[in-house]
Amino acid sequence: MKKTFGFLFATALVTVASYNANAQASTDEIPADMNALMQKYTCIACHRPNQRLVGPAYKDVAKKNYTNEKIVELIYNPVPSNWPGYPPMAPMKQVPKEDALKLATWINSLDGTPGGGAKKPAAKKPATKKS
Numbered sequence: 001m002k003k004t005f006g007f008l009f010a011t012a013l014v015t016v017a018s019y020n021a022n023a024q025a026s027t028d029e030i031p032a033d034m035n036a037l038m039q040k041y042t043c044i045a046c047h048r049p050n051q052r053l054v055g056p057a058y059k060d061v062a063k064k065n066y067t068n069e070k071i072v073e074l075i076y077n078p079v080p081s082n083w084p085g086y087p088p089m090a091p092m093k094q095v096p097k098e099d100a101l102k103l104a105t106w107i108n109s110l111d112g113t114p115g116g117g118a119k120k121p122a123a124k125k126p127a128t129k130k131s
């Protein structure tokens with residue numbers, strides 16, 4: 001039931017955004033609380049933990065070793081040149097900082113661990129400051 005809703009929701013959003021994405025990508029590996037945020041802020045339409053959709057797989061974002069704070073910044077001000085071959089992500093400034101940080105912490109926890117290794121602490125390497 002919940003899954004069906006998620007699928008329909010994602011499909012609708014992807015259709016609205018008129019991207020030809022594979023909306024059938026599994027949402028199974030998303031923890032319930034993160035799934036709720038992903039639905040609420042529509043990230044689910046374009047992102048999956050382990051799979052490229054419209055946007056990059058979060059595990060590939062995790063591999064970039066951003067700090068959680070840097071990811072929050074990128075949610076508010078995406079840098080499309082970080083992801084050649086993808087359409088640009090719209091700035092998601094409607095996400096409250098607190099929720100953005102929760103998503104960022106989870107995204108970082110996906111680093112190289114299949115199935116979403118939530119146990120692993122987020123990578124804390126200093127972010128490459130470009131600006």
Ligand code: HEC
Binds near residue numbers: 055078
């Ligand atoms: C309409 C599709 C879409 C939605 C909705 C969307 N994204 Fe993205 N996202 C993308 C695309 C495409 C990229 C790669 C291009 C870019 O960064 O602009 C991306 C990139 C990212 C990155 C990597 C940034 C970087 O520079 O490395 C993060 C983190 C991210 N998204 C998180 C989120 C979160 C969290 C949400 C929900 C609050 C969200 N996205 C909603 C499409 C989307």
